[in-house]
Amino acid sequence: MEDGALQSDDLNLFLQGGPEQARRPASDPVSSPLRELSPARIAGLRSLPRDTWLMDPLALLPAPQSQSLHRLLQYHAANATSRLHLLVIEQDQFLPDQANPGLFAGGALSGNNAALIVCPLGETWRSRFYLGSSLREGVPAHLAAEMIRDCVRDSQLVLDPKQQLQRLAVRASTWLFRLENFLKPAPAQSLRNPLREIAPAINSSAEAPGNLSVLWLPAFGLAFLLSLMLWKHSRRATFPDERIWLLEEPEIVPRLGGAFCGGGGAVLHHGKTGGPRSKA
Amino acid sequence: MNCPHCSTTVVAGAASCPACGFSTPAIRALLGGDWVRLERITDRSQRLSLRDTRHLEVCLDDFERAFPQCFLALYLGPLPDNLTPCDLGFWMLNHGAFQSLQIMKRNEFGIALVLDTLGQRAGITAGYALERHLPPDFLQLLLISVGPRLRKGALASAVESVVAQTARRLKTSARPAPRPAPVQAVVLPGSGLSCFEPLRQRSDSATSLRS
Numbered sequence: 134m135e136d137g138a139l140q141s142d143d144l145n146l147f148l149q150g151g152p153e154q155a156r157r158p159a160s161d162p163v164s165s166p167l168r169e170l171s172p173a174r175i176a177g178l179r180s181l182p183r184d185t186w187l188m189d190p191l192a193l194l195p196a197p198q199s200q201s202l203h204r205l206l207q208y209h210a211a212n213a214t215s216r217l218h219l220l221v222i223e224q225d226q227f228l229p230d231q232a233n234p235g236l237f238a239g240g241a242l243s244g245n246n247a248a249l250i251v252c253p254l255g256e257t258w259r260s261r262f263y264l265g266s267s268l269r270e271g272v273p274a275h276l277a278a279e280m281i282r283d284c285v286r287d288s289q290l291v292l293d294p295k296q297q298l299q300r301l302a303v304r305a306s307t308w309l310f311r312l313e314n315f316l317k318p319a320p321a322q323s324l325r326n327p328l329r330e331i332a333p334a335i336n337s338s339a340e341a342p343g344n345l346s347v348l349w350l351p352a353f354g355l356a357f358l359l360s361l362m363l364w365k366h367s368r369r370a371t372f373p374d375e376r377i378w379l380l381e382e383p384e385i386v387p388r389l390g391g392a393f394c395g396g397g398g399a400v401l402h403h404g405k406t407g408g409p410r411s412k413a
Numbered sequence: 414m415n416c417p418h419c420s421t422t423v424v425a426g427a428a429s430c431p432a433c434g435f436s437t438p439a440i441r442a443l444l445g446g447d448w449v450r451l452e453r454i455t456d457r458s459q460r461l462s463l464r465d466t467r468h469l470e471v472c473l474d475d476f477e478r479a480f481p482q483c484f485l486a487l488y489l490g491p492l493p494d495n496l497t498p499c500d501l502g503f504w505m506l507n508h509g510a511f512q513s514l515q516i517m518k519r520n521e522f523g524i525a526l527v528l529d530t531l532g533q534r535a536g537i538t539a540g541y542a543l544e545r546h547l548p549p550d551f552l553q554l555l556l557i558s559v560g561p562r563l564r565k566g567a568l569a570s571a572v573e574s575v576v577a578q579t580a581r582r583l584k585t586s587a588r589p590a591p592r593p594a595p596v597q598a599v600v601l602p603g604s605g606l607s608c609f610e611p612l613r614q615r616s617d618s619a620t621s622l623r624s
Contacts, residue, residue: 208463212463212464283474306467307467307470307471307474310467310468310471311471311474376479376589376590377478377479377480377481377589377590378479378480378583378584378587378588378589378590379481379482379587379588379589379590380480380482380483380522380542380543380583380586380587381586382521382542383542383545385425385521385541385544386425386426387425387426387541388414388423388424388426388427389416389417389423389427389428389429389430389435389436389437389503390428390429390436390437390438391437391503391506391507391541392507392520393506393507393519393520393521393523393540393541394502394503394506394507394520394521394523394525394538394539394540394541395414395423395503395541395544396414396415396416396417396418396423396435396499396502396503396538397414397415397538397539397541397544397549398417398502398503398525398536398537398538398549399499399536399537399549399552399553399555399556400420400497400498400499400534400535400536400556401534401535401536401553401556401557401560401563402532402533402534403533403534403535403556403560403563403564404532404533404534404564
């Protein structure tokens with residue numbers, strides 16, 4: 134293998150992170166009891182404009198971080214059916230139950246597709262997730278729980294509190310995109326419809342079989358089969374295969390000095406000139 | 414198996430390629446020998462829109478949930494002429510700590526998909542544990558099948574197809590495991606909103622959280 138003009142430092146630039154990445158000490162656990170967010174702050178949250186995606190009443194985030202998160206949440210609002218808001222509070226604070234977060238941001242959070250994450254900076258494991266009625270009623274509880282666990286777990290992969298917040302927001306946005314399949318149309322008046330419609334019902338007002346003419350029987354059977362196939366297809370789309378698959382771990386003799394990979398793979402030249410040239 | 418650099422057949426236990434001399438020390442001399450933290454999706458060419466990136470993250474999440482031992486990492490960017498996509502894939506799987514759903518996944522179960530946006534090459538490399546399940550001829554056909562999308566520039570669609578076909582292939586040799594028990598979330602009433610807090614049940618006293 135010939136030596137190129139490339140240096141290892143040049144190519145390391147395109148890879149994020151590295152052994153030189155500075156590590157900040159984990160935030161120390163707060164020894165004093167948690168403090169409620171003050172009523173004045175809560176009132177201030179209510180008076181914010183409706184398009185305040187990022188609520189940082191205590192100015193905990195520096196401007197670049199704040200703008201980055203705002204752009205992320207703004208992008209989410211522009212491209213997703215759901216709306217995601219993020220409230221950042223101090224490490225030792227919590228939002229009291231009587232705070233009525235639906236009134237925050239001028240009542241924007243009272244929407245059916247709204248989602249709010251209240252995140253203590255540096256303690257993402259204490260984050261609280263609020264979901265509007267369409268999300269609450271459409272998304273299965275176990276998926277909502279998995280979403281929260283996944284968001285928190287992902288945020289804990291880094292030590293810096295601001296990066297934790299960024300990862301939490303990105304992860305939550307990704308999840309909400311995914312959960313849009315479960316969104317139901319907003320109920321007009323009542324929210325007392327916890328069941329999700331999963332199958333088109335066969336018309337129960339059809340004539341009794343005894344009254345059907347012979348010609349209708351095969352048509353009825355065909356309609357039933359088509360309905361069943363459509364139901365399975367929609368169910369597969371709504372409920373993706375949740376099985377897990379396990380692979381055997383064969384013994385492999387290492388090659389080329391690779392501890393985890395011996396280079397087994399394939400390459401394809403897909404350029405427009407000359408058509409595909411492949412090497413296995 | 415073949416050398417990732419020149420595709421010459423390499424026998425098990427060989428320390429370097431008999432044809433081109435490719436080996437771990439050789440690639441380390443070019444890319445470094447330290448462990449590097451890598452994201453699942455590295456887009457140095459800025460070819461993926463934010464929506465495409467989110468969609469691919471969902472695809473990769475689904476893949477990792479279906480195959481909890483495995484992960485797939487994607488790199489898009491320009492590569493120099495003396496570096497093949499499989500060279501980089503080999504290096505990534507042997508030196509990368511990937512930010513996957515479960516950071517402790519073993520790299521032997523990893524798949525590295527490298528798209529050279531400058532040289533218009535695509536390479537896919539599998540870890541040792543997946544070699545038997547994803548043989549080189551399958552991987553070659555897989556890349557050929559997504560070649561048209563790559564030529565059109567539909568990179569996200571091509572990657573999604575790679576993930577889907579890989580999953581279908583793995584299911585043929587994997588065994589299904591029982592579904593995990595469903596988790597009940599704790600729903601606390603809110604005002605127009607409902608709060609999910611399954612991690613910790615808050616008590617009436619705030620101090621109890623610190624006990």
